[in-house]
Amino acid sequence: MRGAVTDVQDLDAERAGVLVVGSITADVTTFSSRLPRPGETFLGDAFTLVLGGKGANQAVAAGRAGADAQMVGCVGDDLFRDLVREGLRDAGVDIRHVRVVPDQTGIAHIRVDASGENDIVMVPLANAHLDEAQIDRAFAELGPSTRVMLTQLEIPFQLTMHAIRRAHEAGLTVVLDPAPAHELPDEIWPLVDLVTPNETEATLLTGTDVDSRESAVAAGRWFVDRGVGAALITMAGAGSVLVDADGVSDHAPIRVEVVDTTAAGDAFAGFLAAALAAGLSRDEAIRRAGAAGALAVTKRGASPSLPTAAEVDALLASQLEPATESAREDA
Template identity: 60%
Template sequence: MSPSGVLVVGSITADVTAFADRLPRAGETVLGNDFTLVLGGKGANQAVASARFGTPTWMIGCVGDDPFAELTSGGLREHGVDTDLLRTVDGPTGVAHIRVDSSGQNDIVITPLANARLDDAQVDSGLAAVRNDVSVLLLQLEIRASVTAHAAAAGARAGLTVVLDPAPAVPVPDDIWPHVDIVTPNETEASILTGVEVTDESSAARAGQWFLDRGVRHAVITLGDAGALLVSAGERPRLFPPFPVQALDTTAAGDAFTGTLGAALAAGVELADAVRHGMAAGALAVTRAGASPSLPARDEVLALAASTVVA
C-alpha cells in the first residue's frame, strides 16, 4: 500500500490566551472576561487538524523539561498525534501569549524557547523513521527558517508532497521555494513575502504567480471572508467562495486550513477538493475559542464542505 500519513515538522507551544471586549492600547490595562491555557503552536495545530481529519499523523518538534511539556505533548497524544519523534530539551517549552477581542480578532507574541532547539539532525532522523508511512510533509515558520528549508529539501528528496504555511512571514532562504509543492499564505503573509499588496482577487493572483516563478507548484492565497484563490502553473486562477460563519476567535484558522488540506491530500483527495476541506476546517475553527480546542473533526469538515456548491 502507498503511504497515507502526514508528517509535521514545526513548533509546539503552550498557548496563554486572554479574552476581552477590546484589545488594550499601548500602556493601557483592560479587564478580560475569560482565559485559557492549552496546546498550541502552528506545527502542533497543523498536526492536530490532520489527526482529527482521520489521517495518521506524526510530529517532529521539541518541548522543554518544565510543566508545560506534558500539557503540550500530552495534548498532542490526546488528539491522536504520534509523539515518538518529539525531543525533550533543557529549559522551558515554547509559549504563545494571545489576546482576543469580541470580534474574534487577535494579536500574538510567540516566544520559541524549546522550538529553537529543533535542528536538521532531528528532522533527518525523524523523516527516516516514518518515510514508509507518510506522503505529505507540513511545514511552517515558527521554528528556525533554516531548519524549515532543510526539511523542505529533505522531504522533496524523499518524494513527499511538501506543504508550507509561511507564517509568520519571516525571511526564508531563496532556495526553499523549488522544494515546496503547495504554499498557503494568507493575504498579509503573501503581501510581505512577495511585495505585492494583496487586496483583491487580481492582486492575489499576482502574488501567487510570484511563488510559482520561484518554483512552487501551487499557491493557495487565503483571503478571509473573500474565500481563497488557487494559483497553479499552466491554469487560470480559481477562486473558492468562503463559508459564511460568525467568528469568535481566529486563532489557528490558518493551521486548521493547512493541516486539513495536507490530511486530505494524504488520504487521496484531489487538490481542489482538499482546498475546500481546508476552508471548511478553517471556517469551523473560527467559531470556537482557542487553538487546538477549536480544530474540527472529520465529520464536521465533510458536512460543511458538502453544504455549498463550489463556484
C-alpha cells in the same frame, strides 16, 4: 517532485501519512471586549491555557481529519510538558519524535477582542533546540509511510529549509504555510509543491499589496514563476485563489459567525495536508480545508477550536452550493 500535488493517486497507497515539522507551545489566551492601549491595564472576560504552536496545531488538525499524523518538535521539561504532549496524543498524533529538552516549553501569549481578532507574542524557548539530526531521524523512520510533509516558519529557518530539502529528496508532497512570514531565499521555492500564504504573508513575501482577487492572482503567479508547484492565497471571508502553471481557480468561502480567528489557518493547513495524503483531488482538499478553517473561527482558543472530520463533513453537507468553484482561467 512537481507532480506530487496534482497526482497523489500515483503514489504507493501505503504512503498516506502527514509529517509535521514545527513549533509546539503552551498557549496562554485572554479574551476581552477590546485590546488594551499601550500602558493600560484592562479587565478581560476569560482565560485559557491549552496546547498551541503552529506546528502542533496543524498536527492536531491533521490528526482530527483522520490522517496518520506525526509530529517532529521539542518541548521543555517544565510543568507544561505533559499539557502539550497529552494534547497531541489526544488528537491521535504520534509523538515519538517530540523531544523533551532541558528548557522551558515554548509559550504563545494571545489576546483576543470581541470581534474575534487577535494578536500574538510567541516565545520559542524549547523550540530552539530542534536540530537537523532530530529531523533526519524522523525522516529515516517515517519517510517510507509519509505522503505529505507540512511545515511553517515558527522554528529556526535553517531547520525549515532542511526539512523541506529532505522531504523533496524523499519524493513527498511539500506543503509550506509561510507563517510568520519573513523574507525567504529564492532557493526554497522549487522545492515547494504547495505554498499557502494569507493576504498579509503574500504581501510581505512577494511585494504585491494583496487586497483583491486580482492582486492575489498576481502574488500567486510570483510564487509559480519562482518554481512553486502551486500557490494557494487564502483571503479569510473572501475564500481562496489557487494559481499554478495551468491557470487560476477560485474557491468560495463558507460563511460563519466569527468568535476567534486563532488557529483558523492551522485548521486549514492540517486538513489540507490530510486530504492530500488521503489521495483526494486538490480541489476537494481545498474544499475540506476551507470548511475546517470556517469551523475553527466559531470557537474560542487554538487547539480546542480545531474541528473533527465528522464536523467538517456535516458542515459541507449543510451547504446548498459547492464551496469550490470548478471554473478555471488559463495561465
